[in-house]
Amino acid sequence: MTETQPKPKRSLAGIAGIVAIATLISKVVGLVRQLAIAFAFGVGTAKAAYDISAIIPSFFLILLGGINGPFHSGMVSALAKRKKEDSAPLVEAISTLIGSIFLVVAIVVFIFAPFFIDLLASGLQQTAQGLETRAIAIQQLRIMAPIAWFAGMIGIGFGTLNAADQYWLPSISPLLSSLTLIAGIGIFILTAGSASTNPNYALIGGIVLAFGTLIGTVLQWLAQFWAQRQSGLGRFRMRFVWNDPGVQEVLRVMGPALFSSGMLQINVITDLTFAAFLPNAVAAIASLDYANLLVQTPLGILSNMILVPLLPTFSRLADPSQADQLKQRIRQGILGTAVVMLPLSALMISLATPIVRVVYERGAFKPEASQLVASVLMAYAVGMFVYLSRDVLVRVFYGLGDGDTPFKISMVNIFLNALFDFLFYKPFGIVGIVLATVSVNILSVFVLLYFLNRRLGGLPLFQWGYSILGLASSSILAGTASWFISNAIANLSGFKGFFLALAQTTIAGSIGLVVFALLATQLKLEEVDQFVDRIRQRFSR
Template sequence: MSEKPKPARTLAGIAGIVAVATLISKVFGLVRQQAIAAAFGVGVTVDAYNYAYVIPGFLLILLGGINGPFHSAIVSVLAKRDKSEAAPLVETVTTMVGGILLFVSIGLIVFAGVFIDIVAPGLSQTDQGLQIRAIAIQQLQIMAPMALLAGLIGIGFGTLNSADMYWLPSVSPIFSSLTVIGGLAFLAVQLGNQINAPQYALLGGQFLAWGSLLGAILQWVIQVIAQWRAGLGTLRLRFEWWRPGVKDVLKVMGPATLSSGMLQINLYTDLYFASYIPQAAAAMNYSGLLIQTPLGIISNVILVPLLPIFSRLADPIHWPELKTRIRQGILVTAITMLPLSALMVTLAFPIVRVVYERYAFDKSASEFVASVLIASSLGMFVYLGRDVLVRVFYALGDGETPFRISVVNIVLNAVLDYLLVKPLGAPGLVLATVGVNLFSMVALSWFLNRKLHGLPWRELTLPIIAITGSSFIAGLVSWGVNRGFEQIWRSDNLLVLLLQLGISALAGLSVFALCASRLNLPEVDMFVSRLKQRFLKSDK
């Protein structure tokens, strides 16, 4: 049978495909953010966009993202079924979800002002805030159809991944970046140095919003064409709610959506407090992208190939192997995230300067964003580790446990935001999120331990402690090299900054690699071997 070779593709092969595609997508996402920063800095236009994008962006990440609940639900069900069942099942779920989200989109257009006031109540207290509010309302009305598109994109991601198609879903977010970059380039040609002038703030906001919407449309269209060609469903409306598999999809999709939605409610809580701090929303968005770029790449490399494997090992007779895979997922997460976290904490300021500091984005903006980046970097491991554990629950058909924990997290996040925002400002809001993710990871581990009748705690905790220590040493080395470089050759030249950042990061990573090689962990060898397979072309 012709389908056999695809499922036989190695985990390393899948991870390599996803890594390259996601890297391309994230690079363009970073360029997009650089273009926005250069055009608007941390001013009115980009502040408004960050508030307006909360709901469309929330839905795009929640419903349309790789590893989101729609993707997870579709993969976990289709991975266990024959391909002949895929098209009618996908069409039925698409019809149901599309109908609901169409009404959501209409509601966003009609009640845009109400939603902006809920997201950012602090905007109504100053003249500048009222200007930001007016721009944000129009941007939200333009981007409202992204609610519908988000659900369709998420279903498409899961459908294509379940058929062993990883390249297109992972690279398709590039279209959103390209349309925004193209719109800003056109605007820059027309307005020149006046692009950030107050009188053009509304026009700039419109270009950002239309670019985001057009990118989502292109992303969906590309997926539909791929599904159609693969025989995995068309745009046909199908109302067969009783079809086998639909109930299974909804069983995972419902709680998973609610659970993931709780995470976004935490984001709303952060923005609620941020609306009282000038430029905080923009700073959190800029630093968030710097965190999400490596997180998104590594998260997809780890989670995308592991989710179908978790699903196939859901039967109790396979639990010993499932526990091994869980250990692999957590330790690979630690090996990648902990050293990156250490480097980003110690090199936050030069990173922000290299990436963003030009034109409207000045040195004071770099200092503000760097302080938020330091706080964000501290939580990289627990953010991704939590996601690994959540996917195990989804594979086991249990979306309720992550949902219950997420409900508790809402209260915890609000309390931490309230306690930390006054003494620490915007970084305090980010640290609150780090604390919530840490609590989630601990709680999920505890419940999973009970569900699987024991996890290999010793084999998990001791290596993580050792990797943390190695990362701390690497961070100290990179900090020392960076400080020494500043003493010898202080300069604002971009090439000098790049050289300084590169040497400091390389020194830290080299020390971590040396320390990690002495730990004798099979996950370290596995990670290195996957890199060699990718870059030396030894994996077919």
């Protein structure tokens, strides 16, 4: 095939399938990683220290290096409109600029690690356990400081490969980080003894967690960089041409998107700061991460399925003459999100305790930890739909070349999240902190819809609202059915412990999904029919 006859673009369904499979594999391995951490450390000092120290590296990895992050969005928006031969110089110029900036950032993080840990969790200095947690967190942050540079490069590579219609490797490369960490924890468990026999158990374990995270990140970058180079999409070459129009185009989207997409991570930092002042600070901090993973696993898979194929489409439909098609794609994104996320939220709320027990309760993770994490999981689950809907709407603005509007909204939301945290954390504890963030995301969706409605000359918001209300009602009924079945299994069956939780999760969860499917199909929604058709096609193969 010649340069003048490029291969056809994949369909949205094809891209979503590739991304879903790759992301599912990465998420499953990520879950195994979290299970290994829970088995080795429970909700103890090493885990809490890692959650604190990893906030900044994770901020960079998710915000800069993550799929649908600002670097990914900026590169896709710019490269989707360019020929392949024009892409490599732009990629090299952006990499040089971003690499220079984040090399300095990594050095600053290393030098001022104690300051950053105290900034994130000053409440730790109130207790002896908190002081030990602080000392371990400082060491971990210094080990992981170089992640700032690698995260920027990963984000640029992710967007570059996606714009070139390559989705498999970028979506599956995060599993390298999880595999490295799992291997490190495995060696640690076999050699370190236990917390009761080894006085340095938490310290050594913390160092293993930090080095495993760093090495895994390096491997992820190497895999993507190799794919870029093989595809002729840039080499490891310094190119100082920052006044180039293409560079300026990327930065126009990337700059505001950096703050807008970072709202969640900035809110995580705010949440952590308030959590450090709770009476059970160490356990509360650890519970946030465990519960968040259970929510982010389905969210990450579905986010990638929906947002990765839609972002280039939003960019291609930015012309006013294609407004009707753009509105249809927006509906597809929002209602497609509702079809999947609303029933999942309802089931997670009704089955939170058995889900946590099945996934985590073994080794150092005790029943009392399950109760704490389950309460946090329920709070997170309330906001799953609005979280992903917000991301869909933000990507519409990016596709329209408008990063300023999401940026301004995010700035206000950061303030609101801090205010809600302050109001909620004392009366409601760690659950109140999570609900504060959920409240902010709900407000974000309404404000984004308001401005998008004005920009596109009107959206059928009431029609969409009625459809979402129908799906929400079906989900509530499904969750209620699951809750009753779960209690019946607990009271009438002879199961106990893990097997009771497994029966509750599988049987009650399955019945809940059947109830939702029966109710949702009566709504006669195009998105429900499309989802059902895809499921049938999968099982008929």
